[in-house]
Amino acid sequence: xxxxxxxxxxxxxxxxxxxxxxxxxxxxxxxxxxxxxxxxxxxxxxxxxxxxxxxxxxxxxxxxxxxxxxxxxxxxxxxxxxxxxxxxxxxxxxxxxxxxxxxxxxxxxxxxxxxxxxxxxxxxxxxxxxxxxxxxxxxxxxxxxxxxxxxxxxxxxxxxxxxxxxxxxxxxxxxxxxxxxxxxxxxxxxxxxxxxxxxxxxxxxxxxxxxxxxxxxxxxxxxxxxxxxxxxxxxxxxxxxxxxxxxxxxxxxxxxxxxxxxxxxxxxxxxxxxxxxxxxxxxxxxxxxxxxxxxxxxxxxxxxxxxxxxxxxxxxxxxxxxxxxxxxxxxxxxxxxxxx
Amino acid sequence: xxxxxxxxxxxxxxxxxxxxxxxxxxxxxxxxxxxxxxxxxxxxxxxxxxxxxxxxxxxxxxxxxxxxxxxxxxxxxxxxxxxxxxxxxxxxxxxxxxxxxxxxxxxxxxxxxxxxxxxxxxxxxxxxxxxxxxxxxxxxxxxxxxxxxxxxxxxxxxxxxxxxxxxxxxxxxxxxxxxxxxxxxxxxxxxxxxxxxxxxxxxxxxxxxxxxxxxxxxxxxxxxxxxxxxxxxxxxxxxxxxxxxxxxxxxxxxxxxxxxxxxxxxxxxxxxxxxxxxxxxxxxxxxxxxxxxxxxxxxxxxxxxxxxxxxxxxxxxxxxxxxxxxxxxxxxxxxxxxxxxxxxx
Numbered sequence: 001x002x003x004x005x006x007x008x009x010x011x012x013x014x015x016x017x018x019x020x021x022x023x024x025x026x027x028x029x030x031x032x033x034x035x036x037x038x039x040x041x042x043x044x045x046x047x048x049x050x051x052x053x054x055x056x057x058x059x060x061x062x063x064x065x066x067x068x069x070x071x072x073x074x075x076x077x078x079x080x081x082x083x084x085x086x087x088x089x090x091x092x093x094x095x096x097x098x099x100x101x102x103x104x105x106x107x108x109x110x111x112x113x114x115x116x117x118x119x120x121x122x123x124x125x126x127x128x129x130x131x132x133x134x135x136x137x138x139x140x141x142x143x144x145x146x147x148x149x150x151x152x153x154x155x156x157x158x159x160x161x162x163x164x165x166x167x168x169x170x171x172x173x174x175x176x177x178x179x180x181x182x183x184x185x186x187x188x189x190x191x192x193x194x195x196x197x198x199x200x201x202x203x204x205x206x207x208x209x210x211x212x213x214x215x216x217x218x219x220x221x222x223x224x225x226x227x228x229x230x231x232x233x234x235x236x237x238x239x240x241x242x243x244x245x246x247x248x249x250x251x252x253x254x255x256x257x258x259x260x261x262x263x264x265x266x267x268x269x270x271x272x273x274x275x276x277x278x279x280x281x282x283x284x285x286x287x288x289x290x291x292x293x294x295x296x297x298x299x300x301x302x303x304x305x306x307x308x309x310x311x312x313x314x315x316x317x318x319x320x321x322x323x324x325x326x327x328x329x330x331x332x333x334x335x336x337x338x339x340x
Numbered sequence: 341x342x343x344x345x346x347x348x349x350x351x352x353x354x355x356x357x358x359x360x361x362x363x364x365x366x367x368x369x370x371x372x373x374x375x376x377x378x379x380x381x382x383x384x385x386x387x388x389x390x391x392x393x394x395x396x397x398x399x400x401x402x403x404x405x406x407x408x409x410x411x412x413x414x415x416x417x418x419x420x421x422x423x424x425x426x427x428x429x430x431x432x433x434x435x436x437x438x439x440x441x442x443x444x445x446x447x448x449x450x451x452x453x454x455x456x457x458x459x460x461x462x463x464x465x466x467x468x469x470x471x472x473x474x475x476x477x478x479x480x481x482x483x484x485x486x487x488x489x490x491x492x493x494x495x496x497x498x499x500x501x502x503x504x505x506x507x508x509x510x511x512x513x514x515x516x517x518x519x520x521x522x523x524x525x526x527x528x529x530x531x532x533x534x535x536x537x538x539x540x541x542x543x544x545x546x547x548x549x550x551x552x553x554x555x556x557x558x559x560x561x562x563x564x565x566x567x568x569x570x571x572x573x574x575x576x577x578x579x580x581x582x583x584x585x586x587x588x589x590x591x592x593x594x595x596x597x598x599x600x601x602x603x604x605x606x607x608x609x610x611x612x613x614x615x616x617x618x619x620x621x622x623x624x625x626x627x628x629x630x631x632x633x634x635x636x637x638x639x640x641x642x643x644x645x646x647x648x649x650x651x652x653x654x655x656x657x658x659x660x661x662x663x664x665x666x667x668x669x670x671x672x673x674x675x676x677x678x679x680x681x682x683x684x685x
Binding site for chain 1: 562
């Protein structure tokens with residue numbers, strides 16, 4: 001009882017072969033596109049690696065890169081494969097096609113990891129903002145400033161994160177001044193905290209020159225109200241901005257990779273139909289007869305049982321051996337007992 | 341005595357035609373490249389048209405676009421001729437068109453060369469336009485409530501951040517204009533009143549720059565107000581402080597950006613010109629080699645090809661003589677008409 005049977009007259013077989021040639025080129029192109037998308041995503045993630053805590057999210061672009069390269073190679077040789085090599089070809093192809101689908105699924109799953117990674121990375125970036133003289137951290141200020149200007153965001157969750165961190169280095173604080181001494185004493189940890197943000201939080205679209213210090217103090221600036229002022233600094237947090245950027249990127253890539261997956265699946269199905277319909281023609285005198293093509297020789301459950309059988313046999317064999325050993329022991333024991 | 345005469349047999353002719361056909365495909369792609377360069381340049385100019393006083397001339401990018409389209413058309417036509425030259429029956433219909441087409445190609449190459457030269461020389465008028473535009477832009481920085489100028493602040497801020505520059509010639513330009521709008525000045529405060537009264541025009545001038553002049557690479561938080569006052573900030577000397585704000589002026593930055601862009605485009609157009617000259621020479625060889633078959637009926641006979649039938653000097657004198665003859669012809673006709681009119685009257 002075959003699965004997914006279809007009748008193939010001669011013309012349909014010819015058309016199938018021609019269509020398959022075109023489809024395999026399309027699938028090669030699709031593989032190349034998947035590879036490029038994977039490379040691009042990896043590059044984008046690496047560019048902002050300084051504000052990310054771990055590299056677990058790299059599994060998504062890595063999967064796409066491998067699937068794309070393999071798909072390109074396999075589809076390129078699809079047309080030149082001789083009849084004997086079709087089985088391993090199918091195995092490899094199915095494996096790498098599922099890899100593509102896996103990549104798409106992973107891109108949805110990994111969003112939580114990405115958010116966590118960004119949260120920690122940005123928190124550290126803001127904490128080490130002032131350490132421009134510490135080796136290993138001296139570029140944090142530049143990184144965070146450029147990030148905030150490019151993505152039009154401020155702070156981790158929002159701009160108030162800057163109020164909780166000392167972002168001005170002690171090298172530039174005049175410890176003899178009263179104001180500095182007051183601020184440091186009013187804080188438990190002896191940190192210089194202020195209600196100000198770095199200049200990179202300033203919004204160029206604001207009609208007035210940027211107010212970055214004494215943000216919550218309405219009387220410090222003329223005609224200024226902190227609650228209603230929206231355009232002065234960026235109100236969005238950088239974690240949200242970066243997350244939206246990467247999610248948008250991965251969504252559009254997922255759409256493209258899914259269509260490549262569909263093309264690849266069609267190539268596999270067409271090749272299988274061609275193979276099976278040509279098998280029936282082999283050895284016949286009239287090459288133009290109508291034949292049947294199918295996807296699976298038996299039904300789905302039977303095919304699965306066929307593949308799992310060897311595996312089961314290994315397990316069952318062990319069980320049979322155990323049982324025999326126990327029976328022998330038992331027999332030896334019973335024969336020994338009466339002897340006593 | 342022909343110029344650069346070469347003997348051709350059938351194999352050589354076929355090879356020439358095939359190579360020329362391939363070169364024509366490259367030329368079509370080169371034409372598309374010139375077209376896209378022209379479009380890119382036009383978009384770049386439009387992006388900053390507010391800073392150029394809305395006065396910039398779009399002549400060069402328009403010329404590039406036109407030349408690119410023309411190149412695509414001419415090369416496609418030439419490629420078709422080349423493809424047909426392998427078959428003598430098809431080539432026969434092109435024979436009459438070929439000479440005027442080659443003259444067209446020659447004129448087109450002259451135009452291409454002229455375009456390349458223009459690309460290199462357009463830097464100078466651009467410099468003046470930018471200087472004027474930036475000066476006005478800074479003047480209108482504070483007018484974020486005046487319709488027509490309300491985006492000047494944003495444009496200037498974004499430009500200073502992108503090109504890493506400050507002011508027109510340098511950051512001191514901001515000290516000479518009022519860039520803080522009166523809407524945000526407390527006229528009852530002593531400091532504001534002092535500043536305004538100390539100035540002839542009653543402008544609020546200060547030694548500060550907008551935030552977009554700040555350099556993110558600076559190790560300390562940006563000092564944008566009281567830039568020249570060393571005592572206002574701890575451990576600060578404005579003479580030695582290099583990384584605090586951008587030192588370069590925006591006119592220099594923009595001119596070098598656009599200058600670099602135009603130099604690159606000019607060089608690419610020159611390379612395309614050389615390619616076009618090569619295909620024109622190739623087509624002339626194809627034309628002459630197919631017209632001088634020793635035995636016109638036998639396609640496998642030998643032939644000769646050349647660039648010019650006579651030497652350069654002789655060709656030049658020929659052309660001058662032809663033009664003089666045309667001129668004299670007109671005069672003779674006019675003379676005859678006058679006589680006819682005279683006899684009638």
